[in-house]
Amino acid sequence: MSAFEVLNWWSLNNTESFIAEVYYSENIGRVIRDIGNNVNARRDINNNDETSIERNVNIIPYSIYFFRDLEQPSTGQTMQQTLQSVYDLYLTNGLELETMSLRKKNVTKGSCIMIFRTLFLFLVFMVTNSIALADQQTYIVHIDKTKIKASIDSQDSSKPWFESIIDFISEASTQEEGEEEILAPQLLYAYETSMFGFAAYLSKKHLKYLNQVEGFLSAIPDELSSLHTTYTPHFLGLRSGRTPWTASNLATDVIIGVLDSGIWPEHTSFQDSGLSPVPSHWKGVCEEGTKFSSSNCNKKLIGARAYFKGYEKYFGKRINETVDYLSPRDSQGHGTHTASTAAGNVVKNANLFGQARGTATGMRYTSRIAAYKVCWSSGCTNSDVLAAMDQAVSDGVDVLSLSLGTIPKPFYSDSIAIASFGATKKGVLVACSAGNSGPFPSTVGNGAPWIMTVAASSTDRTFPTKVKLGNGQIFKGSSLYQGKKTNQLPLVYGKSAGTTKEAQYCIGGSLDPKLVHGKIVACERGINGRTEKGEEVKVAGGAGMILLNNEYQGEELFADPHILSATSLGASASNIVRSYSQSLKKPTASISFMGTRFGDPAPVMAAFSSRGPSLVGLDVIKPDVTAPGVNILAAWPSKISPSFLTSDKRKVLFNILSGTSMSCPHVSGIAALLKSLHKGWSPAAIKSALMTTAYTLNNKGDPISDMASNKSLLATPFVFGSGHVNPISASDPGLVYDISTKDYFNYFCSINFTSSQIALLSRSKFVCSKKAALQAGDLNYPSFAVLFGRSAFNASVTYRRVVTNVGKSQSSYAVKVEQPNGVSVTVEPMKLKFEKLSQKLSYNVTFLTIGGAKVAGTSSFGSLVWVSDRYKVRSPIAVTWQ
Numbered sequence: 001m002s003a004f005e006v007l008n009w010w011s012l013n014n015t016e017s018f019i020a021e022v023y024y025s026e027n028i029g030r031v032i033r034d035i036g037n038n039v040n041a042r043r044d045i046n047n048n049d050e051t052s053i054e055r056n057v058n059i060i061p062y063s064i065y066f067f068r069d070l071e072q073p074s075t076g077q078t079m080q081q082t083l084q085s086v087y088d089l090y091l092t093n094g095l096e097l098e099t100m101s102l103r104k105k106n107v108t109k110g111s112c113i114m115i116f117r118t119l120f121l122f123l124v125f126m127v128t129n130s131i132a133l134a135d136q137q138t139y140i141v142h143i144d145k146t147k148i149k150a151s152i153d154s155q156d157s158s159k160p161w162f163e164s165i166i167d168f169i170s171e172a173s174t175q176e177e178g179e180e181e182i183l184a185p186q187l188l189y190a191y192e193t194s195m196f197g198f199a200a201y202l203s204k205k206h207l208k209y210l211n212q213v214e215g216f217l218s219a220i221p222d223e224l225s226s227l228h229t230t231y232t233p234h235f236l237g238l239r240s241g242r243t244p245w246t247a248s249n250l251a252t253d254v255i256i257g258v259l260d261s262g263i264w265p266e267h268t269s270f271q272d273s274g275l276s277p278v279p280s281h282w283k284g285v286c287e288e289g290t291k292f293s294s295s296n297c298n299k300k301l302i303g304a305r306a307y308f309k310g311y312e313k314y315f316g317k318r319i320n321e322t323v324d325y326l327s328p329r330d331s332q333g334h335g336t337h338t339a340s341t342a343a344g345n346v347v348k349n350a351n352l353f354g355q356a357r358g359t360a361t362g363m364r365y366t367s368r369i370a371a372y373k374v375c376w377s378s379g380c381t382n383s384d385v386l387a388a389m390d391q392a393v394s395d396g397v398d399v400l401s402l403s404l405g406t407i408p409k410p411f412y413s414d415s416i417a418i419a420s421f422g423a424t425k426k427g428v429l430v431a432c433s434a435g436n437s438g439p440f441p442s443t444v445g446n447g448a449p450w451i452m453t454v455a456a457s458s459t460d461r462t463f464p465t466k467v468k469l470g471n472g473q474i475f476k477g478s479s480l481y482q483g484k485k486t487n488q489l490p491l492v493y494g495k496s497a498g499t500t501k502e503a504q505y506c507i508g509g510s511l512d513p514k515l516v517h518g519k520i521v522a523c524e525r526g527i528n529g530r531t532e533k534g535e536e537v538k539v540a541g542g543a544g545m546i547l548l549n550n551e552y553q554g555e556e557l558f559a560d561p562h563i564l565s566a567t568s569l570g571a572s573a574s575n576i577v578r579s580y581s582q583s584l585k586k587p588t589a590s591i592s593f594m595g596t597r598f599g600d601p602a603p604v605m606a607a608f609s610s611r612g613p614s615l616v617g618l619d620v621i622k623p624d625v626t627a628p629g630v631n632i633l634a635a636w637p638s639k640i641s642p643s644f645l646t647s648d649k650r651k652v653l654f655n656i657l658s659g660t661s662m663s664c665p666h667v668s669g670i671a672a673l674l675k676s677l678h679k680g681w682s683p684a685a686i687k688s689a690l691m692t693t694a695y696t697l698n699n700k701g702d703p704i705s706d707m708a709s710n711k712s713l714l715a716t717p718f719v720f721g722s723g724h725v726n727p728i729s730a731s732d733p734g735l736v737y738d739i740s741t742k743d744y745f746n747y748f749c750s751i752n753f754t755s756s757q758i759a760l761l762s763r764s765k766f767v768c769s770k771k772a773a774l775q776a777g778d779l780n781y782p783s784f785a786v787l788f789g790r791s792a793f794n795a796s797v798t799y800r801r802v803v804t805n806v807g808k809s810q811s812s813y814a815v816k817v818e819q820p821n822g823v824s825v826t827v828e829p830m831k832l833k834f835e836k837l838s839q840k841l842s843y844n845v846t847f848l849t850i851g852g853a854k855v856a857g858t859s860s861f862g863s864l865v866w867v868s869d870r871y872k873v874r875s876p877i878a879v880t881w882q
Contacts, residue, residue: 136183136203138222138313138383140415142760145196147215162190162198165213169202172209182206188309189387193394194422196763199383201313217760220413222310224379225406227261227334228433228445228661244673244731253279254672255302255368256343257397258665259388259404260335262328262373263304264637265296267336267653269344269360270369272299284370284395289327300345303370303395304328310383311376319376328373333640335371337657338403340635342665343367343672347635350654352561352642353482355463355596356633360654363669363727364676370397380404382415389419393428398675400430401668403661405445408615412757417448421761424450425741429675429683431668433660434623435610439552439708441718447614447622449781450744452671452687455610455720456629456663457603458707460699463559463631464597465567467546469580470588477546477567477591478557478631480656485592486520486544486565493522493581506533506545517541520565520589522577524548531643534562544591548574554708556607558658559631561642561650565591601700603724605715606630607708609660612718613785613859613880619751619776621783621878624687625694626720627670629663631656670727677731678806684739684780685804689730691782692737692873694723716861717876722783734807734871737782750774775799783876784864786823786847790856790881796848803841803866803873805834813866813873815843820860820879824848832866847879854881 148161159167170184186201199222202210210216253276263270277299284303286294297304306328308319324331343362350360372388374380385404392400400423402416411417420430432446434455446453465477470488492515494504502510506523521542523533530547537545544565549556555570569577581587606629614622636655641648667690674686681689698704704724706715741762748758749768758766768774777786777799788795805811813832817825826846834841845864862877 136201138188138199138310138381139202139207139219140197140199140222140383140386141210141219142195142197142217142418143213144215144217144759145763146765148213160190162187165198165210166200168213169206169209172212173203173205176205186313188313188383189390191386191390191419193390194419194426195386195390199310199386217756218413220382220415222314222381222383223406223415224314224381225375225385225404225416226379227332227375227404228435228659228664244677244727253281253368254364254399254676255279255282255370255397256339256364256668256672257370257372257392257395257400258335258339258342258668259372259374259385259392259400259402260330260338261332261375262306262325262330262335263301263339263369263371264330264333264336264635265292265301265304265328267340267635267637268347269340269362269635270298270301271345272301275299275366275368278302279368279396281396282368282370284391287328290321290325290329292325292327292329300369301371302368304373305371305388305391306373307384307388308373308376310381310387311379313383314381315378324377328371330373330637331640332375332377333637333655334375334403334657334661335373336637337632337634337655338401338661338665339369339371341632341662342401342669343369344635350633352480352633352652352654352656355480355482355559356461356654356656357596360633360635363666364672367669367672370395375404382406386415386419389416389423393423393426397428399668399672400428401665402430402446403433403659403664405432405435408442408445408447410616410757411448412753412760414448414616416446417451418761420448420451421744422763424683427683429671429686431664431671433664436608436659436661437610438719439554439607439609439611439706441611442613442615443610444612444614444622445610447612447617447620449617449620449747449779450683450739452625452667452683452690453623453721454629454660454664454667455623455626456606456608456658456660457626457704457720457724458600458606458630459628460598460600460602461631462557462597462600464594466592466594467567467569467573467577468590468592469577470584470586471580473576473580475569475573475576477569477573478559479567479591479593480559480561481564481566482593482595483565486590488588488590489543490519491522491546491577491581491587491589492516492519493578496581497521502527506536508532508536511536511540511542513540518543520544520546520591522546522548522581525550525553525568529644530558530560530568531562531645531648534560534564534566535645535647537566538564544589546577546589546591548577550574552607552708554607554706556630556707559656561656563643563645563648565593567591567593601698601702601705603628603698603704605704605706605708605719606658607706608658609663609719613878618787618880619785620779620781621717621721621785621876623719623721624691624783625667625722625725627663627666627725629660629666630658632658632662634662667725670725670730673727674730681736681806682738685736685806688736688738688782689733689806690725691722692735692875693726693729693733694721694874695726696720696723716859717783717878718859722874722876732807732871733873734805734811734868735803735813735866735873736806737780737801737875738804739780743780746772746774747776747779750776750778784845784847784878786877786879788847788849788854788879788881791853792849792881793852794849796846798844798846800842800844803832803843805837805839805841807868807871808834809837810835811868811870813868813871816865816867818862818865818877820862820877822849822851822854822860822881823862823879824850825862825864825877827864847877856881 188199190198286297330336347360351357374384431452435445437443467475497503498512521537547568549571642655703714815827859880866873
């Protein structure tokens with residue numbers, strides 16, 4: 001059997017008994033994706049644990065996938081041939097066959113993470129180096145602005161620079177003798193604001209001549225990114241009339257650009273009553289399209305655009321207007337939800353089926369919204385995302401919110417990182433979701449230092465259920481179903497629910513009506529959507545469903561709007577249910593529903609939230625902060641069912657979703673609050689304020705814990721960054737760590753970027769100093785990531801930081817250090833005395849290893865806090881032994 005048999009694996013009991021099915025994938029660059037970042041909420045963690053390829057085992061149940069594309073690839077290659085080419089490249093790069101094998105095999109838990117990281121790094125390598133299966137595809141082309149402008153000017157060309165380049169490569173490629181005719185290059189977008197270059201549909205021959213263009217830097221193949229509240233303002237401490245929710249601050253015009261799946265403009269969250277005229281610095285438009293006209297915009301939704309050229313080229317077909325709108329109108333719900341979370345109006349009596357009832361409001365509810373639709377039914381192409389970012393900055397947005405992303409890659413080949421850097425240079429703060437690939441380490445995305453990277457955690461609001469087994473054991477679950485409690489009914493699971501092994505996942509057609517009729521069915525999460533499982537149970541005649549978590553999903557409880565009596569259970573309770581259902585001849589269970597409750601320990605980190613350390617930036621702690629992202633209620637299109645099931649005809653105005661997609665717009669809205677409160681602050685200063693004032697204790701005064709563990713293990717800075725955002729404290733942080741453009745350039749030099757790689761990001765000439773001793777750890781970041789060799793003894797490193805006084809004009813700070821295990825931390829000076837506002841003072845921190853050799857890959861954590869009579873300015877410390 002080939003090492004790459006055509007498989008779509010899923011595991012049973014997470015350890016063995018794999019099942020194979022044949023599928024195809026159009027492009028190896030699309031063979032992998034991150035489930036929680038999917039634009040289509042039917043396929044993300046908002047009601048889905050979609051088909052996973054749990055290759056070799058139980059390495060990572062829901063992060064690496066084969067698409068379920070049943071069509072033959074346009075290249076003529078079968079999935080088998082495609083995988084074989086991956087396998088060949090894998091061997092040529094010296095990686096072990098065992099790691100990539102897709103054969104049935106069990107792997108010990110101790111080796112799971114190492115195998116995953118090796119596989120993940122390899123897949124990053126493959127996507128970055130773009131294994132193109134077709135001769136022509138979309139490329140994002142980066143150009144040195146200074147060189148190309150000089151070249152065009154010297155030719156006295158009246159054409160735009162990008163047209164001159166396209167014409168050159170078109171003419172050169174058609175003049176080769178003896179060559180068959182090829183398609184002409186097709187320009188999709190020109191980028192001139194947040195980056196400099198263009199997106200075009202090019203062949204390999206076109207690339208050859210593109211390399212001859214003076215000023216050409218790189219051509220990166222287009223890639224598919226995926227999309228990664230009534231109560232959260234209260235949980236965050238926001239109160240009307242108190243900073244930053246004062247009338248004067250809320251009256252200031254701030255524009256939030258939301259790049260997502262579009263918007264439902266008629267929703268009450270986007271009405272404009274009471275708002276002043278559109279800000280004078282706004283230069284955007286309201287594009288017309290399918291069921292969307294210019295009249296859909298108002299003083300709240302001041303602009304809307306749709307970007308689809310890259311998407312259509314990527315998939316080789318037009319967007320199907322029977323399932324999506326070729327306009328800014330939202331057909332997924334995701335964009336409407338995120339936009340209202342960031343800046344939705346105050347809406348009283350918002351609820352979902354009577355649950356979570358209260359007043360819904362965005363974090364900065366008077367902000368204007370500019371909606372840029374870049375995500376469609378199968379994802380979001382980077383060429384479209386870049387075009388939208390470029391346009392948004394030109395339009396005049398103040399904050400950009402992106403609840404989407406791809407796998408981590410070097411910053412100079414990460415399109416979102418490149419465009420975000422350009423936006424940051426122009427004063428626009430960019431907030432991005434960290435991704436939903438937790439609980440596995442080194443899965444955090446959008447990790448560039450200039451991006452605000454947001455993790456997800458819970459609030460103390462829950463939607464509890466009670467599951468009672470026939471032996472008297474009772475467990476707490478979660479659900480949005482609001483029917484009557486069930487009677488004590490027979491409980492079936494796996495073989496007792498169907499004759500095939502798929503029955504324990506409640507996949508379509510796997511349940512036997514004779515076995516499940518009138519009974520409660522226990523279903524494993526994974527493969528199909530959570531509400532889809534309930535639909536299968538209902539179709540088969542079942543009376544209820546219990547969703548079972550595995551060890552990786554931990555104690556994470558999603559509240560879903562099921563169409564029958566159903567609930568989720570955490571991993572520890574799920575293990576007991578499995579054992580109970582299989583050990584008795586007549587097991588029984590009942591489910592009761594307890595409505596909305598408050599007061600649980602919170603925040604708790606979501607198991608799905610992607611974690612550090614970053615694969616591509618070990619010198620910076622990522623994510624930066626965490627924010628509410630579990631069971632978040634926000635605006636919803638009236639024509640989309642809350643469960644995403646076509647059979648579900650219920651219509652709602654608000655829906656409850658989970659994901660870092662939900663936490664990101666919380667931070668975007670809070671950043672907008674700070675932007676209006678402190679108009680002269682840079683994006684880095686706003687980031688610093690949010691990070692140094694974040695808290696690490698929950699509402700009970702205990703350290704923040706992690707849902708990924710059924711033992712309530714404590715979360716670390718690689719899970720929550722600096723901690724949970726605190727908008728009240730962030731409004732007046734005392735000190736900030738600011739970062740200039742030159743600081744970033746020096747950072748690029750310190751991590752050995754080439755001049756071309758720096759030019760990709762800088763869009764200007766910058767020569768690294770040969771005299772300066774640059775360290776990546778000297779970037780003026782509000783946290784400390786320290787790296788040592790595992791056998792380093794008495795090794796030391798010293799980093800410099802500069803803080804700016806934005807608190808009291810005359811103030812003194814003393815340092816307080818919590819030392820990480822195995823490291824001694826020394827700060828010089830130990831006191832800082834400021835005489836005026838905006839004064840800058842520097843300090844040095846020396847980290848010295850103590851004790852014996854450490855285990856490679858392990859980390860320890862601490863903190864450095866500057867304390868005055870009014871402020872505490874905290875920076876986390878993460879020390880990793882390599």
